[in-house]
Amino acid sequence: MISRHLRHLQPHYDVLVVGSGPAGLAAAIGARETGAQRVLIVDREREAGGILLQCIHSGFGLHAFKEEITGPEYAERYLERALEADVDVLEDAFVMDVKAEGPPRDPTGNGGRPGRQRVKLMSPTVGVRVVEATSVVLAMGARERTRGAIHIPGDRPAGVLTAGLAQKMVNLHGYLPGRRIVILGSGDIGLIMARRLTLEGCEVAGVFEIMPYVNGLGRNVVQCLQDFDIPLHLSTTVVDIHGHDRVERVTVAPVDDRLEPVMDKAWDIACDTVLLSIGLIPENELSRRLGVRMDPLTNGPIVASTFETSLPGVFAAGNVVHINDLADWVSEQALLAGRSAGQFVTGGLPPDDNIRILPGDNVAQVVPHSVASERIHTVYFRVRKPIYGDTYVKLGDLHRRKVRAAVPAEMITMKVAPRLLRDFHGDALHVHAAPVEQEQAR
């Protein structure tokens, strides 16, 4: 990557961004666009870019750059834009704590007046330092769920790891995690790693998904599994892991309607490695310590349409707010969050939202958590259960749009414009998803 080592850390920044993945980079650029003068990104890795650096596959940039590029290219282009905009980047530094010292939010709803945040960070080059910032953008991303999250019984040998860790080993450091691989879970990273390890000469014995549907994108089933004849077993899970020092085999079994394994149909598969691709968890230790209000459905902060959290001047963007399918969408939301952070600094933050947005029928989660009736917004949501075939997504009774299908693996977006809300005088709207036929029968 391009290297520009930060020599002097300022005592005060207008906007401090925690994390330099797709969210952090776009947020920093957004903050500069709306007038923040001094913007700092802090990242705990040796170089900026976040998880994009290990995502060497194509599929990034279709929205942001109108062409298909890889993760490292996407990261480098954004980093170049951030550096051109005179954003400071402090790598190899860990944010230990953020303390809000802002005045309470103005009850008349004129947005927060600039207070300040005290950010405590630690790095080998600058030591332990406290930096003041007028505004903070939380962009820490997500981490992978591990074996402990789903309680797989069995031995505890070496060779059980998350798909993203395997991706890091292979793509950044040049190690193979094993030779004969079983993948549990059909998240995108697992599908991508099935292909990646096959190309590196490993044998992928199969991908096992407990649900009756795939958790990753359809395109990845085609180009990562079908292209390489890698078997995909739906409604099937790993029920036991065997091995003393190293994984030797796993027991897999189909599951019934209640997701209980049917043990008399179980079978064993010899393997030396089990990769887990069973979901991501927003990384919010810092947000929780800071005391922002959290949404138990997204596991991320509750955010306004400006991506401001419950604390004035503290914004959040990307996978820290909710898990996205695409880096491009993270960048889009983070650009908004960064612009808002810049507006907070210059005093131009728009008035507070006046309508709450809530998940309704068959909707698992919605972001942002509120909108303002006089502005244009994009609402991002996921369904709870898959609907195959024509589906209406609806914003209360005000608006509906037809989509071809609605599955939990694919985030759905809906534009909300002032004309929809002109005659709405309530204070909350639910987002629903229902099959078209069911709607017509009503």
Add this chain to the structure above:
Amino acid sequence: MTAVERYTYLCTGCPLGCRLEVDAVEGDIIEIRGFECAKGKRYARDEHTDPRRPVSTTVAISGGALPRLPVRTADAVPKDVVPQVAVALRDVRVRAPVRRGDVVLTDVLGTGIDVIASRGMVALD
């Protein structure tokens, strides 16, 4: 009467994943349905006649901060040579500094397609 053969493909052109249908008579395409954009229509035609895929992998690099450099084919290559492209790149070694887009292997396997660096890597002193 010749029978119309129907083939279905899932477009990998973007994350939408359109379900594409191709009708063909004796191998010749007579109709393509299910696409939402020109790219999808082209994908269906290509997938039926000459399926192609982009390939990403890494090559060995010395003198930089990391031991591996991510690389990709500058354009998609025929689907059936994808594994060989990955194998061909196992023997490639480069030295830092490298800039994003630098060609690390020209005309891989005679496909006419170059393999390029997906990122830059500065030389360590």
